[in-house]
Amino acid sequence: MTLIDQSYGTPADAHPALPLPAPPALPYPPPVPTDEERALLLDAFHEVATDPDQTFVLGRRTAELERRLRGRAQVADVIACGSGTGGLILALRALGVGPGDEVIVPAFGAEPLGSSVLAVGAIPVFADVEPDTMVLDVADTERRITPRTRAIVPAHTFQSMADMPALVELAARRRLALVEDAAIAMGASLHGRPAGSWADLGLYSFFPVKPFGMAGEGAVLLSDDPELSRTVRLLRDHGQDGVRRGIHHEQGIDSRFDEVQAAYQLARLGSLDGRLARRRAVVDHYDEALAPLRSGGLVVPDQGPDTSPCLYVYAVQTEYRDELAAHLAAHGVGTRVYYPLPLNRLPQFAPYAEHGPARPGADQASARHLALPLHQHMTLAQARRVTDAIRSFFAGPGRS
Ligand SMILES: Cc1ncc(COP(=O)(O)O)c(C=O)c1O
Numbered sequence: 001m002t003l004i005d006q007s008y009g010t011p012a013d014a015h016p017a018l019p020l021p022a023p024p025a026l027p028y029p030p031p032v033p034t035d036e037e038r039a040l041l042l043d044a045f046h047e048v049a050t051d052p053d054q055t056f057v058l059g060r061r062t063a064e065l066e067r068r069l070r071g072r073a074q075v076a077d078v079i080a081c082g083s084g085t086g087g088l089i090l091a092l093r094a095l096g097v098g099p100g101d102e103v104i105v106p107a108f109g110a111e112p113l114g115s116s117v118l119a120v121g122a123i124p125v126f127a128d129v130e131p132d133t134m135v136l137d138v139a140d141t142e143r144r145i146t147p148r149t150r151a152i153v154p155a156h157t158f159q160s161m162a163d164m165p166a167l168v169e170l171a172a173r174r175r176l177a178l179v180e181d182a183a184i185a186m187g188a189s190l191h192g193r194p195a196g197s198w199a200d201l202g203l204y205s206f207f208p209v210k211p212f213g214m215a216g217e218g219a220v221l222l223s224d225d226p227e228l229s230r231t232v233r234l235l236r237d238h239g240q241d242g243v244r245r246g247i248h249h250e251q252g253i254d255s256r257f258d259e260v261q262a263a264y265q266l267a268r269l270g271s272l273d274g275r276l277a278r279r280r281a282v283v284d285h286y287d288e289a290l291a292p293l294r295s296g297g298l299v300v301p302d303q304g305p306d307t308s309p310c311l312y313v314y315a316v317q318t319e320y321r322d323e324l325a326a327h328l329a330a331h332g333v334g335t336r337v338y339y340p341l342p343l344n345r346l347p348q349f350a351p352y353a354e355h356g357p358a359r360p361g362a363d364q365a366s367a368r369h370l371a372l373p374l375h376q377h378m379t380l381a382q383a384r385r386v387t388d389a390i391r392s393f394f395a396g397p398g399r400s
Contacts, residue, residue, distance in 0.1 A: 184310055315371040325370055333385065
């Protein structure tokens with residue numbers, strides 16, 4: 001399989017005799033942050049640095065961000081933590097997952113889905129994904145449940161949300177914990193219910209490129225269960241309760257939220273919906289313009305009724321993935337392959353790789369997916385340039 005290297009390097013990488021190729025006119029990933037956001041970041045630094053409070057983590061700005069995100073996500077509590085990966089570890093710990101337990105995660109997805117399970121001493125079990133949407137296959141998940149299974153961790157992937165109603169039903173029927181990895185899905189919803197609010201614990205990551213990405217590491221967990229919220233709050237700060245310093249109620253970890261980032265996120269929260277709406281316009285254009293190419297073999301997930309898609313990454317699938325990427329590059333459009341291998345084929349998960357039946361959906365998704373440019377600064381004219389180039393590719397010989 002050919003892997004596509006979309007990095008352009010930097011002047012420091014370049015051999016003096018070899019000029020760098022010109023980057024595509026519509027690169028992937030987008031340039032972030034904007035000048036306006038840089039100014040907000042500098043203001044946030046100044047505000048926190050000069051605050052007589054001199055609290056740099058888990059201070060009043062973090063508490064305010066948590067409070068303001070509660071209403072937005074329609075959950076009882078939001079708990080800020082140090083990263084999405086830290087959030088997954090905190091969620092599994094709070095749910096009592098530990099050594100000897102099995103946790104079912106999608107075989108196609110972000111590496112922390114598996115590594116967070118290993119981090120709590122449990123065993124990752126990789127279930128297959130649906131061939132079109134690339135999210136957890138619920139029937140295959142059920143097939144892999146054993147007496148040792150403690151939790152299921154579906155992840156929303158590219159523009160599709162996992163089938164949360166079916167997974168909530170499955171988890172309740174088999175008495176399993178459910179963690180909704182909505183790291184990429186802020187702004188998405190299913191039947192009017194926001195991504196992140198469906199399970200025992202939900203997760204949004206604020207890693208820079210995410211829909212509400214910031215200028216550093218951070219994430220939030222979402223919960224309606226006061227006991228789980230309390231445990232996560234303890235665990236994120238070495239088991240301390242935030243009231244009495246130095247009293248450690250249990251062994252936790254360091255997964256705290258930064259006050260500068262909290263100030264930055266608070267300053268940008270009001271414009272979040274506008275940024276999401278601009279991404280949504282691009283997604284809607286892609287959906288509409290690419291739908292006719294389904295008959296030519298391009299896989300464009302159908303989101304179904306009453307669904308608001310995830311707005312982080314828009315990926316299509318085709319057996320001509322590498323040729324399509326090359327064609328788009330020739331038309332000045334950058335693309336990206338996110339997960340060239342399913343998780344069960346990564347070396348760190350080799351001991352758990354062969355458990356259970358094959359995962360053809362994950363293998364196909366890894367071999368065929370291609371992400372198109374998507375960000376809040378994109379214009380519809382740029383989106384049209386992408387879809388025109390894709391259409392011209394599929395109009396080529398032998399492709400329609
Ligand atoms: C689905 C998913 N889960 C978890 C993570 C981990 O989040 P973070 O990078 O904030 O640690 C990521 C990051 O890419 C992700 O895409």
